[in-house]
Amino acid sequence: MKLNKITIVVGFDQREAIAYHTFCQSILEKSTIPIQFIPLATNSLYFYNENHNDGSNSFIYSRFLTPYICEFKGFAVFADGDMICNTDISELVRLFDPTKAVQLVKHDYQTKRSVKYFGNKNNNYPRKNWSSMVIFNCEHPANSILTPQYIQEHDGSFLHRFKWLEDDEIGELNAEWNYLAIEYPPRHDAKLIHYTLGTPCLEEFKKTDMSDIWWDTYKRVTEGLES
Numbered sequence: 001m002k003l004n005k006i007t008i009v010v011g012f013d014q015r016e017a018i019a020y021h022t023f024c025q026s027i028l029e030k031s032t033i034p035i036q037f038i039p040l041a042t043n044s045l046y047f048y049n050e051n052h053n054d055g056s057n058s059f060i061y062s063r064f065l066t067p068y069i070c071e072f073k074g075f076a077v078f079a080d081g082d083m084i085c086n087t088d089i090s091e092l093v094r095l096f097d098p099t100k101a102v103q104l105v106k107h108d109y110q111t112k113r114s115v116k117y118f119g120n121k122n123n124n125y126p127r128k129n130w131s132s133m134v135i136f137n138c139e140h141p142a143n144s145i146l147t148p149q150y151i152q153e154h155d156g157s158f159l160h161r162f163k164w165l166e167d168d169e170i171g172e173l174n175a176e177w178n179y180l181a182i183e184y185p186p187r188h189d190a191k192l193i194h195y196t197l198g199t200p201c202l203e204e205f206k207k208t209d210m211s212d213i214w215w216d217t218y219k220r221v222t223e224g225l226e227s
Helices: 014-028 062-069 091-095 141-145 148-152 211-222
Strands: 006-011 035-040 075-079 083-085 102-105 133-137 170-173 192-194
Touching: 006 014, 006 062, 014 035, 014 083, 014 211, 035 062, 062 075, 062 133, 062 148, 083 211
Parallel strands: 006 035, 006 075, 102 170
Antiparallel strands: 075 133, 083 192, 102 133
């Protein structure tokens, strides 16, 4: 697929603002294609009323607005803000399959911790973490249903398990594209490292598995500011 740029919708939570900027830095410094970042900041989503009262972050439901935000055109990547990109993000262009509505890592695991960042419960459930990094085919007919009203009317178990889709419309990516720090054995060559239990900027996770990769990127974000 030939693209002039790649659109990346990134989850933004003010409580972890530095995580968003560190993730974007890790993408920018390796990309060989222009990047368009769209932060999912609650205050900017004037067309969406968040009426869900559960969730561990402020973008837990608005992520499904990605096709709507992109006017149901082209393809876009959604990613949680607590990640680090270890590769050229344009590799995802090559992996894009226009026959699928979404593509993602199909995790199948039991968590090692019952509590994660900010004391949030970390329960096991079907298709856990599938929605934390998604290639959306915004033009796929099955995704045209993802309007603000539709998302407001459906709960987490429906949306995060991609129940609006048939199983054969959900394409699979290799685990290296959403590699769960702490939950999986350390792998420093993973393409996208996901600090799903807690970003290293939080005290409890400051020195956990693969946190050194996050801190190396963070230093480049703040380089020169302390001089």
